[in-house]
Amino acid sequence: MWKLVVGFVIFAAIALFVISKGGDKIDMSGEKHGTEATHVPEPAPAPAPAPSAPK
Structure with a gap:
């Protein structure tokens, strides 16, 4: 019993x-x-740039 009290x-x-x-x-x-x-959502990540077209 004393162990419960101490705990x-x-x-x-x-x-x-x-x-x-x-x-x-x-x-x-x-x-x-x-x-x-108070939760503030994180901004969406910026879209990746489009790949360059070959010339």
Whole structure:
């Protein structure tokens, strides 16, 4: 039983350490849908130039 308590205390300490190191970069508000989502799509790659016609 004491091993469970020690394991929980160690896990909680690690979790608090990670959260404190993350600072304001951690978003704990859950899933985002629609306009409030912050994902910015990458621009499409430029098309390859057409091959030169032989002369």
